[in-house]
Amino acid sequence: MLNLFYASGTSAMAPHILLQDSGLPFTVEKVNLDKKTWAAGNYNQINENSYVPTLQISSTTYLTECAVILEYISEQADQRYSFDHHTAEYWQLRSWANYIATELHKNFISPFRKGNWLPNTAESKQLVWQRVRPRLQFVETHLVTPWLMGSQFTFADPYLFVMTNWMKRLGYSFDQLPKLAQFDINMRQLPSVAHVLQIEGAPHSLTNPTNRKEDDHD
Ligand SMILES: N[C@@H](CCC(=O)N[C@@H](CS)C(=O)NCC(=O)O)C(=O)O
Missing domain, CATH: 1.20.1050.10 (Glutathione S-transferase Yfyf (Class Pi); Chain A, domain 2)
Structure with a gap:
């Protein structure tokens, strides 16, 4: 099962939309980019660059870099979002x-x-x-x-x-x-875009304005 680490309104919205559109089974984990945490603790242990997106593709393998994650999802969906590789x-x-x-x-x-x-x-x-x-x-x-x-x-x-x-x-x-x-x-x-916009809600930096330094605000 693919597992996407995301924060609302970030570049992680791109793989979120593609996963939603594809019909592939997937789960999501919301990351707090201000604190670098997620439900199970320290997000830096998932992605040492501490940014999103990260796509977990097996129990031990985590893909980073948005463009690569997007192509990986397309490959999983029978190259539905791509072209024949010889063209x-x-x-x-x-x-x-x-x-x-x-x-x-x-x-x-x-x-x-x-x-x-x-x-x-x-x-x-x-x-x-x-x-x-x-x-x-x-x-x-x-x-x-x-x-x-x-x-x-x-x-x-x-x-x-x-x-x-x-x-x-x-x-x-x-x-x-x-x-x-x-x-x-x-x-x-x-429909996939409307759904993801609704699920993600307000951008991450606008959702929790308390307890952060001025520089953390978008
Ligand atoms: N090189 C990465 C960059 C990802 C990136 O810029 N993520 C931003 C959100 S759009 C982020 O997580 N920023 C928080 C941080 O760097 O602390 C990629 O292509 O996926």
Whole structure:
């Protein structure tokens, strides 16, 4: 049984959506990223980098790195969210997953905070926007609706949705990004996405505002 360690509203939402969509049997464990704990204790013993997502795939094996976890889930679902590995589309999909991980996801992270946290001040939000805006433009140029790669819903789509969800959360504008705006709407109409948004609820940093240092707030 696959077991996903997640925190609400984070990149872990991408594998959460894919697991939900796939119909594969899975369980979830909620992580407190502020305290680095989960139901059974110290989360650093699960992932020594103390970030989410982590996917437990056996009693002793824990996968990290969102893009890899997403492809692993797709493989478990008979490559339903991918292409034949001998096709150009497959390598294009791998490029997109890597692009989202390295050019978007990492650039959404505030350079002023310890760990991988979203910006939480006007200044850092502006700095992050300067970095991600041209990279989002690249996606806008190449996105083929309804999904990133056209009619095939792939494992990169829920990852891209995390980015558009963060755009909304951080108050970034979709002006001049109409295809990304439509993509975000399309994603929210999927039953799996609606379900996961409801299950996860408010983003982790907004759920428990007491007992934390100022820097911990998003
Ligand atoms: N390299 C990791 C980064 C994951 C990551 O940035 N996770 C964030 C949430 S989106 C996190 O857990 N941040 C808390 C921390 O670093 O303390 C991946 O690609 O999965």
